[in-house]
Amino acid sequence: MNRLTRREILQSAAGLAVLATAPIGASRAARPAGPAAGEGQPFSFKQLVERARHAAGQPYVSPRRPAPEVVQRINYEEHGKLRFKTDQAPFAELGQGGAYPVTFFHLGEFFPKTVKMHLVQGGVAREFAYSPDLFEMPADSPAHGLPRDSGFAGFRLQEWNGASDWRTQDWVAFLGASYFRTIGAAGQYGLSARGVVINAAVPDVPEEFPDFTEFYIEEQPDPREPVIIHALLDGPSITGAYRFALTRGLDRSQGVTMEVQSQLFLRQDVARLGLMPLTSMFWYGEYGRERINDWRPEVHDSDGLALWNGAGERIWRPLNNPPFTTISAFQDDNPQGFGLLQRDRNFDHYQDGVMYDRRPSLWVEPLAPLGKGQVQLLEIPTDDEIHDNIGAFWVPEGAARAGSHYQLHYRLHWQNLEPYPAENIAQTIATRVGRGGEPGKPRPADEYKFVVEFDRPSVMRQIPYGVFPEVVVSASSGRVIRAFAEPVPGGNVWRATFDLAVAPDQIAELRMYLALDGKPLTETWLYQFDRRNIVPQG
Structure with missing residues (x-):
């Protein structure tokens, strides 16, 4: 897992705002998907799975990278000035269509690949096409030099459109390769999840970063019910189809849960196949040599790996910032769950306004038996907090060979702590x-x-x-x-x-x-x- 420029791009203001008193809309009246809606096509998850299965037998084609010489000039600062106009957001109207407005990320230096976006209403998918007119764009922005059909880099869901703060508050974001993240019970972004990990920390083999190349976002008029999002995954060694059921609800203190179904197909042999992967940051905690290099007592998004193994044992492994890249493997048979947690919730232990004490913990709950394999913990040396240097994922037993098919069903809990603590164990x-x-x-x-x-x-x-x-x-x-x-x-x-x-x-x-x-x-x-x-x- 490479070092990655991190969280500021997705930072969301902390704090929980009061909801407006507008009623929850139940209208499902058909209406255009948005100002740039495409032609409608029947859509289902089964179709997406078959597309992924077929693609695995075809040569890999990289996603489009429009005008690279322009995109590379859209650096972090310039990217932050490109804001999607909320009055153009699909599902922004209360009581009509979806409850959670969708806004989109622009292409930029760190996100140069085009991702196709679709809205699904009544089983019919329509592409929501890019236009520079959808963004607030300064007159001197390099983005003016892009083709008018450049496309989006990712998307996020805003809070319920009946809430007073929905235009400024988002709660989930999909951006970059197969990365996604959401806020937890304390209303703060932190660690991320990924679709899959390919060849992380394999000597003499570069890590591969498959992309979510297409998204299908279903209309959901009731904010209390899950939002359904489908994604198509593609990479040199793998293809896949994902179905996410995201539950936010009206009580923001409950955090976010995601039920995930995925089917993966290998194009090529893979040395290390990481499933249900999580990625986070740990610079130093109450211990660690880096404490002498910074004024803050602790700096981390997560402070430990928690395991609930198939034998029922509860395990806690504090994280390290090691001198060299390290993989720790925990052999198991049908684990009941694992996660990267932020257990330390005391602000005084961080003293930082970026609210490390509010960063969510992320717990993986398998909903179908995993069989034999290993939970692997990846720790990469870092000299700053701007890099994701921690990974945790499931590696199934047996070689990951071309032609292999993997089917997963699991739930992700974005909460303060793990969702199923042992009552009789400290x-x-x-x-x-x-x-x-x-x-x-x-x-x-x-x-x-x-x-x-x-x-x-x-x-x-x-x-x-x-x-x-x-x-x-x-x-x-x-x-x-x-x-x-x-x-x-x-x-x-x-x-x-x-x-x-x-x-x-x-x-x-x-x-x-x-x-x-x-x-x-x-x-x-x-x-x-x-x-x-x-x-x-x-």
Whole structure:
């Protein structure tokens, strides 16, 4: 997964606005799709799947890139000046057509490929064609040099057209390759999802970025019901068809859920096929060598990978900003879910007006059995917050060969935390790493101290007064010493502390949980320790 210029392009103002009191429209009267509607054609997801299946047997043709010499001049600043006119947005009229107006992104330096847009009403699809007249465009904008049929780069859905702020507030965006994102329960964009990952972090093999080349957005007059969006995927090694059912609802504090169905067809062999992929950013947290390079206590969109495996075990793996690209694989059989989460919701831990404390967590819930495979975590070194350097995805068992067909059905939960927390297991709330040793004594070389905090009042209250849980900890390298548990004053938080004696050239896979009477009290904390993650080099 390459480093990618990130979130500012899709930033949406934080905060929840009061909804207008206009009634929810139920009219489904037929009307033109928009000011640039094309000829209507019957449409169904089944047809889209068959198109993807057929395309997999044909040579790959790259999407159109109109006037590259012009598009490359539409940089980040210039792109931000090109705003779609909301009075031209399809489904903008309350009570007629769809409930969520659609606005479109212009082509630009980072989004140079044309994506075809269609609106679907009553099973009939009509292309919504690009025109420069649909955008507010400064007189000196390079975009004036583009052909009048250049096309769009992506789209977003605005809030319900009965809301007072729908013209300024959007809640989901599809833009760039197969990337998409939505705001969570706190009304803030953050991490992204993708259609598929092809050959990420494979030595001597470049990563491939398939594109959503066509979108079909269905009319949905009721804001309480899902918006249905279909997408056609195409790339040198793969084709695919996707059906997204996006539920926003009128209560914005509920976040967003997406039910996804997809069918994928391989044109070529793929070394690493990542399904249901998530992508995020982690620069540093309560730990990490980069803390000395920035004034903020923490900088990240996500702070850990959460796993709920097929055996029922709950696992938390804090993220790293490693010295080199790293893949961690978690073998499983029919996992019940995984996600990249932002558990730390305390503004004081970030001190940044871009609201890292409000970034959504994203949980993947399989709705059909996945069988055997691995959840893989990709961590890429970064020296700034502007790069997406974290990925998580499912890699099915077996070689991904040309001609293979994959069918998926899953749900994406864009919330503050995972949607199905274990009631009888405490969660990790903090990970800290420092020099090892005992107070008042010389600090030993090559010893490091780990302090991990767990919280869930309903669980921790079960610990009798004066009883201390067992710290069950192991390391693949080095030696664990001085392990103990203690309560944190003033609440129900318990802290596990241990030291690891490890050679400078060793990487240790750590595994730890708290137990009482031989039974787990907490989720399993995993961590990959490489001293280069902690100690500044050079």
